[in-house]
Amino acid sequence: MTAPVLRVAHLYPRLMNIYGDRGNIMCLRHRCEARGIGFELTELGMGESFHGDAYDLVFAGGAQDREQRGVAYDLLATKAAALRAAVEDGVALLAVCGAYQLFGRFYRDASGAELPGAGVFDLSTEHPGVDAKRCIGNIICEWQPAGRRSRPEALPAAIVTIVGFENHGGRTRLGPGARPFARVRHGFGNNGEDGSEGAVYRNAIGTYVHGSLLPKNPVLADAVLAAALERRYGAIELTPIDDRAELRAHAAALRLR
Numbered sequence: 245m246t247a248p249v250l251r252v253a254h255l256y257p258r259l260m261n262i263y264g265d266r267g268n269i270m271c272l273r274h275r276c277e278a279r280g281i282g283f284e285l286t287e288l289g290m291g292e293s294f295h296g297d298a299y300d301l302v303f304a305g306g307a308q309d310r311e312q313r314g315v316a317y318d319l320l321a322t323k324a325a326a327l328r329a330a331v332e333d334g335v336a337l338l339a340v341c342g343a344y345q346l347f348g349r350f351y352r353d354a355s356g357a358e359l360p361g362a363g364v365f366d367l368s369t370e371h372p373g374v375d376a377k378r379c380i381g382n383i384i385c386e387w388q389p390a391g392r393r394s395r396p397e398a399l400p401a402a403i404v405t406i407v408g409f410e411n412h413g414g415r416t417r418l419g420p421g422a423r424p425f426a427r428v429r430h431g432f433g434n435n436g437e438d439g440s441e442g443a444v445y446r447n448a449i450g451t452y453v454h455g456s457l458l459p460k461n462p463v464l465a466d467a468v469l470a471a472a473l474e475r476r477y478g479a480i481e482l483t484p485i486d487d488r489a490e491l492r493a494h495a496a497a498l499r500l501r
C-alpha cells in the first residue's frame with residue numbers, strides 16, 4: 245500500500261497569520277513526516293479559488309480588522325461556497341480567531357462595518373468598538389473530543405486540556421447549528437460570558453486559541469490529522485511519536501496564568 249498523503253490548503257497565509265498561527269502548519273508537517281505520512285501544502289491567497297476535492301485539511305489563521313476587511317469579500321467571491329460544500333463532505337478544517345470570525349455568518353468589526361462571513365459555522369461575531377475591553381491573555385479550556393464515525397472506541401475518554409493565547413475584540417455567539425469546541429477554564433473564549441470557546445461543525449473546528457495552538461496541544465493535533473486522513477483513507481492508526489517537548493510546553497502553559 246502506498247503511504248497516505250495529507251493535502252493541506254492554507255488560506256491567506258500572508259494576510260492572516262498572527263501570534264504564530266503558521267506554527268500549526270509546521271506542527272502538522274512534523275507529525276506527518278515523523279510517521280512516514282506525506283505532506284503537501286498549497287497556499288491560497290486573494291483571487292484564488294478553492295476546490296474541496298483537492299484537500300484533506302483547510303487551515304486559516306488570525307488577522308486584525310484591516311486585513312479581515314479585504315479577505316471577507318475575497319472569501320465570499322472565490323472560496324466560501326466550495327468551503328461550505330467541502331465541510332458538509334467531511335473535510336477537516338481549523339480556523340483560528342480572525343478566520344474563525346470570518347467563517348461564521350458575519351463579523352461586525354470595531355468600526356461598526358458588517359463583514360460577510362463564509363457561513364461554515366452557525367455563529368456571528370460583534371466587536372463592541374475600539375474602546376471596549378479586549379479579550380486578551382493566556383487561555384485554558386477543556387475539550388471533550390467528539391466521536392469519530394468509524395472508531396468511537398479509539399477516542400480519548402477523558403477531557404483534554406487545551407492551552408494557548410487569545411487576543412480579540414470580537415464577541416462570538418453560537419447559533420443552534422454549532423456547538424462549542426471547548427469550555428473555558430481560564431480566559432474569555434467566545435464572549436467572556438457564557439463559558440464557551442470556539443465552535444465545531446462536522447470535522448470543522450473554529451477557535452480563538454493562538455499560540456500557536458497545535459504544537460503544544462498534541463492530542464488535538466492528532467485528532468485533526470486523523471479526521472483529515474479518515475475522509476480519504478478510512479481510519480488510520482497514528483503511531484505514537486516523541487511528544488516530550490510538546491507536553492513540557494503544554495505543562496508550562498498551564499502554569500502561565
Ligand code: GLN
Pocket residue numbers: 262305306307308309312340341342343345371411412413414415
Ligand atoms: N480582529 C479581530 C478581533 O479583534 C481578530 C483578532 C485576531 O485574529 N487575533 O476581534
